[in-house]
Amino acid sequence: DAGVTQSPTHLIKTRGQQVTLRCSPISGHKSVSWYQQVLGQGPQFIFQYYEKEERGRGNFPDRFSARQFPNYSSELNVNALLLGDSALYLCASSPGGGGTGGQPQHFGDGTRLSIL
Amino acid sequence: GIQVEQSPPDLILQEGANSTLRCNFSDSVNNLQWFHQNPWGQLINLFYIPSGTKQNGRLSATTVATERYSLLYISSSQTTDSGVYFCAVATPGRRALTFGSGTRLQVQP
Numbered sequence: 001d002a003g004v005t006q007s008p009t010h011l012i013k014t015r016g017q018q019v020t021l022r023c024s025p026i027s028g029h030k031s032v033s034w035y036q037q038v039l040g041q042g043p044q045f046i047f048q049y050y051e052k053e054e055r056g057r058g059n060f061p062d063r064f065s066a067r068q069f070p071n072y073s074s075e076l077n078v079n080a081l082l083l084g085d086s087a088l089y090l091c092a093s094s095p096g097g098g099g100t101g102g103q104p105q106h107f108g109d110g111t112r113l114s115i116l
Numbered sequence: 117g118i119q120v121e122q123s124p125p126d127l128i129l130q131e132g133a134n135s136t137l138r139c140n141f142s143d144s145v146n147n148l149q150w151f152h153q154n155p156w157g158q159l160i161n162l163f164y165i166p167s168g169t170k171q172n173g174r175l176s177a178t179t180v181a182t183e184r185y186s187l188l189y190i191s192s193s194q195t196t197d198s199g200v201y202f203c204a205v206a207t208p209g210r211r212a213l214t215f216g217s218g219t220r221l222q223v224q225p
Contacts, residue, residue, distance in 0.1 A: 033212065042202055042215030043159070056212055088157055092213075102146050104164035105213060110157055 004108035025093030032074040037088040122216035137188040139203030147206035
């Protein structure tokens with residue numbers, strides 16, 4: 001079975017632009033979470049979605065938004081890109097139940113976003 | 117929010133050596149995972165271990181939930197074990213994994 005897939009793998013943008021990152025969860029998983037990993041640090045939680053509804057949000061500005069589709073895939077959008085948005089963006093899926101508690105999360109290989 | 121501390125921050129081993137990585141957390145958890153992030157950035161699941169002991173080949177992990185710590189053991193280390201090891205936890209009712217700052221392991225031939 002395929003794992004969590006993310007696209008694109010790499011992306012280069014300039015300040016002020018907008019970007020959309022995509023994630024397909026493991027088949028049968030209904031919950032998708034997004035994390036940002038800045039170089040040298042551990043991943044930081046951005047959003048969690050379950051059954052197309054936002055179930056959790058981390059400490060990120062409103063420039064960050066996301067949505068989940070009926071097939072449980074998800075998109076992360078970032079507007080008005082800043083240099084500090086340069087990072088590895090990771091998507092994780094879990095079976096569901098509306099939260100991470102008690103269920104392992106499985107991560108994709110990430111999208112490496114570079115802002116010039 | 118919950119605090120997660122990992123030690124040591126850096127570790128250099130010779131191939132074949134054993135090591136123990138530690139993860140301390142500040143609150144009760146119902147999810148604890150160990151990950152290995154390889155040099156290409158891939159975050160690989162090692163263990164889902166909110167309590168108890170598990171083993172997978174040369175790796176094993178133990179979580180003592182009542183004392184709020186977890187240990188990852190690596191035996192007979194290989195150069196392919198190099199990378200960053202993260203511990204991540206979630207508390208009941210919380211939607212997110214909180215990651216520690218990681219242990220950077222370098223295994224030399």
